[in-house]
Amino acid sequence: MPFTIAIIGRPNVGKSTLFNRLVGQKLALVDDMPGVTRDRREGEAKLHDLHFTIIDTAGLDEGPKGSLTARMQEQTETAIALADALFFVIDARIGLTPADRAFADFARRADKPVLLLANKSEGKHGELGAMESYALGLGDPIQISAEHGEGMGELYDAVSKLVAPTDDEDDEREETDEERAARPIRVAIVGRPNAGKSTLINHLLGEERLLTSPEAGTTRDSIAVEIEWKGRGFRIYDTAGLRRRSRIEEKLEKLSVADALRAVRFAEVVVLMMDAQNRFEEQDLRIADLIEREGRALVIAVNKWDLMEAKPGQISMLRRDADHWLPQVAGAPIVAVSGLMGEGIDRLMQAIVEAYAVWNRRVPTAALNRWFEGAIADNPPPAVSGRRLKLNYITQTKARPPSFVLFCSRADAIPQSYLRYLTNSMRETFELPGTPVRITLREKANPFAHKRKRPN
CATH class of the missing domain: 3.40.50.300 (P-loop containing nucleotide triphosphate hydrolases)
Incomplete structure (x- = not known):
């Protein structure tokens, strides 16, 4: 110690x-x-x-x-x-x-x-x-x-x-692979003010480590706490509530929001916490979009579920709503929890572990090539201005999040809709739900470009 x-x-x-x-x-x-x-x-x-x-x-x-x-x-x-x-x-x-x-x-x-x-x-x-x-x-x-x-x-x-x-x-001294594997998973809990972020973390800790209050804005700093769940270490960051920029007037709240955004950038998994009675509001969608742009694994926690009237099919409805409102992170895990009562906590922690694993996933090259050939055969890229687009091959450059480089001709002409098709197909084939998937286009060099045209 x-x-x-x-x-x-x-x-x-x-x-x-x-x-x-x-x-x-x-x-x-x-x-x-x-x-x-x-x-x-x-x-x-x-x-x-x-x-x-x-x-x-x-x-x-x-x-x-x-x-x-x-x-x-x-x-x-x-x-x-x-x-x-x-x-x-x-x-x-x-x-x-x-x-x-x-x-x-x-x-x-x-x-x-x-x-x-x-x-x-x-x-x-x-x-x-x-x-x-x-x-x-x-x-x-x-x-x-x-x-x-x-x-x-x-x-x-x-x-x-x-x-x-x-x-x-x-x-x-350089860190060994074993030491990296033993490091705690960095998790940021974010959401609108008064969504119950601190209450949830207090329940995980089993003590009132973080101050809670019915008044929105109690949390100001991004506070990190260490917990262990089923033998796995986690470093969890509680953050200030994120409101729309137009509503942020005080200097202190601006500092708190900046601190929360910094916690997102340093996290590996981000839990977006929503109020069950006011879920998928505009600010929730903005926060989810920020998490995707930062390339972090996303888990959605719908808190205060104990206040909802029990009806059949509610969890399925949550899944449909999430995929409808957040297509850019389709399949992101969504868990109904009650931070106050401790309901759904184990499911949430398991979802964090699984999202972290997906975020670190590498696709075998052979499997990637087979998928790529099949995806192009099923839905060839469209012709643009009467000229055919040629997609040569794809390779994974890194994980955290899974990132790929697609070699092609005329990279600037490939429609975004076709890239979305490839991304969604890749998510489904290689089981990459919820995590951001990056595809970068790179034009393959023309081996004959250096040769001059012969005179007539």
């Missing part, structure tokens, strides 16, 4: 900025508005030759029992319990506040090593605030600027007393 450090402090002192600095990526949303971070987020931090797990937390704040604020603090308390040490962050430009003093007592009661970080220490104002922090009784403050990277050397010196250095040669 790697050494774990939790970043704690009151809202808007720069905890997420420090988190991003240490993991080397902009994983956590950062904004001037307090309270942007709600769920706890984990990442792999690196300070020169020090490697450790870092946890970003919601700002320590008080609220009525059962409120969103109170549950945010519960997430922070859980992070503190999991951590081996704490970064207690204050805003040096503002100086100490009553909240800082109260939460310093909270940090002391955790009975774990605490490093006091005076963030935003650049300039004269930061110096004064850092001096004030001695009054907290948490030792010498480490003056840093998470935004500008100042004070990282001093932070390294303090952390090195807690974490043993590691050999960087291990990081440069």
Whole structure:
């Protein structure tokens, strides 16, 4: 188990900025508005030759029992319990506040090593605030600027007393095939706001790891959690709800949506979650189209199925609706679930595993050639401007998703309708339901093009 450090402090002192600095990526949303971070987020931090797990937390704040604020603090308390040490962050430009003093007592009661970080220490104002922090009784403050990277050397010196250095040669070692196979499947859960994404993941985990609320927009960051199902590892990303662009007005929501889209691009399988009572709305179709364009395997989860009146043939109707509205990913697995009641969870996880396998599928060359000859014989390409189109051969260039190159004459003249025919035929023949299939056209070089015409 790697050494774990939790970043704690009151809202808007720069905890997420420090988190991003240490993991080397902009994983956590950062904004001037307090309270942007709600769920706890984990990442792999690196300070020169020090490697450790870092946890970003919601700002320590008080609220009525059962409120969103109170549950945010519960997430922070859980992070503190999991951590081996704490970064207690204050805003040096503002100086100490009553909240800082109260939460310093909270940090002391955790009975774990605490490093006091005076963030935003650049300039004269930061110096004064850092001096004030001695009054907290948490030792010498480490003056840093998470935004500008100042004070990282001093932070390294303090952390090195807690974490043993590691050999960087291990990081440069190439991954073996066995290690790749053992890696968890990266799954992003996306959908419109309040579709039940966080509730579903909490049920998978068996705990309230992610904050949920009837109010749309509770999730802001794309939070990654690790789970295991039937011996297989999964890294599941909960994302902010995706609304139509015209309805997104606040800067923070724009950042949340951008974070969700980034999660889709880094995922291998994307679960599009819909509300059973309002399924296949325009925004659902737009999200599915985005997933297809990004080349990710798609699984459709129709949530809140427990609220639907039981009628015969409803699942078959879902299948027909999916193929009607999403012909570009025909055959994509569709599963009726209830994240709240835990219904259909095993079927959903099995669908994710199967979609991942299809996404990685390679078609044997001999079988591909036999199919290609048969497909052309059954439905030859049309003549364009009185000239016949010649399709020479096809080959698979890669998987993830299955991608093919079709060598032909006059690539720009082949109609899209004929490419759709080939794609659908390939899906049916080689059992590639739901996954994007890429066919790239390439003109075969004319071996006689370099020869000049003979004079008459």
